Amino acid sequence: MPSLFGIAWKNLRRKRLRSLLTIVGIALSTWVLVSLLGFNQGYENSLNKDIDNLGFQVLLTAKGCPYEAATLMLKGGTGLKYMSESIIDSVIANPQVEKVTPMLMHAVFDPNKGESGGITAFLGIDPTTYPAMKSYLVFQQGQWFDQPEALEAVFGYEAAELEQREVGDLYLLPEAEVEIKVVGVLKRSGTQDDGTIFLPIKTLQKVYDVEGKITSVGIKVQKETDLTAYEDELYKMQDVQVVSMAQVKQTISNLVATARVMVMSIALIAILIAMVGVMNTVLMSVLERWQEIGIMKSMGAMTSHIFKLIWFETILLTFVGGVIGSIMSWILASVTDTLIRSVLPYSPTSSLVQIDILLALKAIGIIMGIGIISGIYPAFKAAKIRPIEAIRSTDGEI
Amino acid sequence: MKRGMLLMILLLMAIHGLYAAVGCDLNDPDRDVKRLFPASTGYKTHYVSIQQKGGKALLAKVEQRLGDKFTGLYETMDVPYTVYEIYKGKEVIGYIHGVNQKGQYGGIQVFLALNKQGVIQAFYYQKMTNQAAKSFRSSEFARQFVGLSGQDFASYDPKAGKLEGSLIKIKNPSVKAEADFKATLRGVKKNLILMQEFGYIK
Numbered sequence: 177m178p179s180l181f182g183i184a185w186k187n188l189r190r191k192r193l194r195s196l197l198t199i200v201g202i203a204l205s206t207w208v209l210v211s212l213l214g215f216n217q218g219y220e221n222s223l224n225k226d227i228d229n230l231g232f233q234v235l236l237t238a239k240g241c242p243y244e245a246a247t248l249m250l251k252g253g254t255g256l257k258y259m260s261e262s263i264i265d266s267v268i269a270n271p272q273v274e275k276v277t278p279m280l281m282h283a284v285f286d287p288n289k290g291e292s293g294g295i296t297a298f299l300g301i302d303p304t305t306y307p308a309m310k311s312y313l314v315f316q317q318g319q320w321f322d323q324p325e326a327l328e329a330v331f332g333y334e335a336a337e338l339e340q341r342e343v344g345d346l347y348l349l350p351e352a353e354v355e356i357k358v359v360g361v362l363k364r365s366g367t368q369d370d371g372t373i374f375l376p377i378k379t380l381q382k383v384y385d386v387e388g389k390i391t392s393v394g395i396k397v398q399k400e401t402d403l404t405a406y407e408d409e410l411y412k413m414q415d416v417q418v419v420s421m422a423q424v425k426q427t428i429s430n431l432v433a434t435a436r437v438m439v440m441s442i443a444l445i446a447i448l449i450a451m452v453g454v455m456n457t458v459l460m461s462v463l464e465r466w467q468e469i470g471i472m473k474s475m476g477a478m479t480s481h482i483f484k485l486i487w488f489e490t491i492l493l494t495f496v497g498g499v500i501g502s503i504m505s506w507i508l509a510s511v512t513d514t515l516i517r518s519v520l521p522y523s524p525t526s527s528l529v530q531i532d533i534l535l536a537l538k539a540i541g542i543i544m545g546i547g548i549i550s551g552i553y554p555a556f557k558a559a560k561i562r563p564i565e566a567i568r569s570t571d572g573e574i
Numbered sequence: 575m576k577r578g579m580l581l582m583i584l585l586l587m588a589i590h591g592l593y594a595a596v597g598c599d600l601n602d603p604d605r606d607v608k609r610l611f612p613a614s615t616g617y618k619t620h621y622v623s624i625q626q627k628g629g630k631a632l633l634a635k636v637e638q639r640l641g642d643k644f645t646g647l648y649e650t651m652d653v654p655y656t657v658y659e660i661y662k663g664k665e666v667i668g669y670i671h672g673v674n675q676k677g678q679y680g681g682i683q684v685f686l687a688l689n690k691q692g693v694i695q696a697f698y699y700q701k702m703t704n705q706a707a708k709s710f711r712s713s714e715f716a717r718q719f720v721g722l723s724g725q726d727f728a729s730y731d732p733k734a735g736k737l738e739g740s741l742i743k744i745k746n747p748s749v750k751a752e753a754d755f756k757a758t759l760r761g762v763k764k765n766l767i768l769m770q771e772f773g774y775i776k
Contacts, residue, residue, distance in 0.1 A: 287707075287708075288699075288703060288704075288707040289701050291601070291605070291609070291700075316647070337647075337648050337674075337681075338674075338701075339680040339703070340646070340648055340674055340675070340676040340680065342646055346679055347679055347703070348680065348703050348705070350703070
């Protein structure tokens with residue numbers, strides 16, 4: 177005696193083309209669903225990664241100190257205010273802080289720039305903490321200096337282009353006239369780092385006689401930290417100003433939330449289309465087999481048998497379609513990624529569509545859930561068929 | 575406000591990769607043009623590159639005339655050169671053109687003010703990094719280039735750095751900065767060749 181599943185499978189095979197087209201429809205809906213869920217997951221992860229790559233979320237500087245090279249240049253290299261290096265100990269003591277990096281901005285008048293001289297700014301950094309914080313900085317040539325007092329420099333791309341410096345070249349520090357060696361040239365980053373000349377902080381302090389002084393501290397807080405509350409704490413410190421990335425992070429978070437709503441709306445539409453499609457196909461199949469179901473009932477098939485048979489057919493269709501669609505979305509993830517990138521105004525650097533086994537199982541579950549729900553009505557309709565009436569008529573009607 | 579912030583972020587994030595090689599512009603064209611061509615009444619700015627004007631074939635020709643290869647990360651075919659066409663009324667009275675040249679301790683920016691025949695009217699280092707930079711940027715040193723043209727530099731070999739003919743009069747202001755002296759002469763020769771190859775002077 178064949179099982180109900182066996183009969184359901186056999187029934188589906190009897191109308192191969194229709195079953196195939198239904199499976200293709202379900203597979204396409206699953207592909208859309210998995211890709212959208214994968215995008216939802218991937219986009220958020222990628223954006224978070226990009227935000228992390230921005231480096232520190234908070235910049236602490238002395239009150240009134242210009243903290244950007246551009247501002248410094250506009251002010252003619254004046255107005256730098258220093259903080260004692262000891263401030264780092266009080267910042268790092270806070271358990272909400274993950275990492276800190278001290279920086280020293282130093283502007284020097286170079287009489288050999290332009291018609292009447294110009295300003296050259298240097299950024300002294302700690303080679304043990306800064307590179308990890310600015311992991312998005314990629315080298316065109318060479319690498320970071322590793323000695324805290326090395327007479328070495330790393331050039332941002334535009335600074336290197338202006339100075340025509342490559343790894344191994346020498347550079348003369350203005351005023352001090354100290355020779356330093358170029359050990360790295362960065363690729364363009366689209367940030368102010370492109371125009372920066374980086375030196376080990378100890379070297380810069382020593383050469384320009386500002387030992388023990390810094391101009392800013394970059395702070396990266398723990399992920400779960402409430403940035404606004406933490407900034408309020410920092411404001412309690414005397415004579416410091418806080419430059420925050422909180423607003424940028426908040427805006428990006430809003431962007432993610434908006435994208436999520438849009439994605440889930442499209443996913444819901446895909447689910448509804450799949451549901452109506454499945455219900456329509458199975459209902460058509462029931463109507464075509466009206467007489468056959470009547471005969472089955474007259475031969476002793478119970479109402480519950482017919483209900484289960486039709487239901488199983490629906491579940492089988494959605495299961496096979498779901499599995500094929502999930503495999504399709506996994507194989508075509510990079511194509512989907514490229515397609516989405518071509519229409520998004522800004523795409524994060526890492527993968528936009530992240531599909532894993534859990535996501536695929538979740539999507540198959542959702543699609544089978546759709547099958548279970550959308551199969552109820554056709555199954556119920558089939559189960560209610562009266563044998564005598566069904567045998568008399570050729571086609572069923574809804 | 576929120577929308578503005580969002581747009582700004584998107585713009586900042588989207589500008590990655592939009593950059594190209596950087597050329598050599600005057601820091602303050604209005605002031606510098608008037609200083610180098612006191613009789614001028616106006617100027618037009620043109621941006622040209624070897625890539626745009628003839629590609630690899632032109633590069634090979636420029637290198638052959640220069641007697642040296644274009645080298646390094648920044649001396650490439652796509653570098654945009656800025657040519658300032660100087661006017662007195664409606665008449666073109668000359669050109670100002672600068673090139674970046676790799677020096678011993680930093681970039682050297684060599685600007686030449688040329689008349690329509692390509693004769694140097696003024697020589698100007700917009701930027702130079704060297705202990706002897708003051709001597710190089712002196713008016714005495716700059717004056718040595720006035721009156722010279724592409725023809726005078728035609729046989730100059732930047733690799734050997736030996737001065738002959740009318741170039742003998744150019745004296746190195748600092749023995750210690752021999753490398754930057756040679757780099758300057760290479761920059762001047764390159765500048766003059768490019769102005770000819772770009773079709774501004776005969």
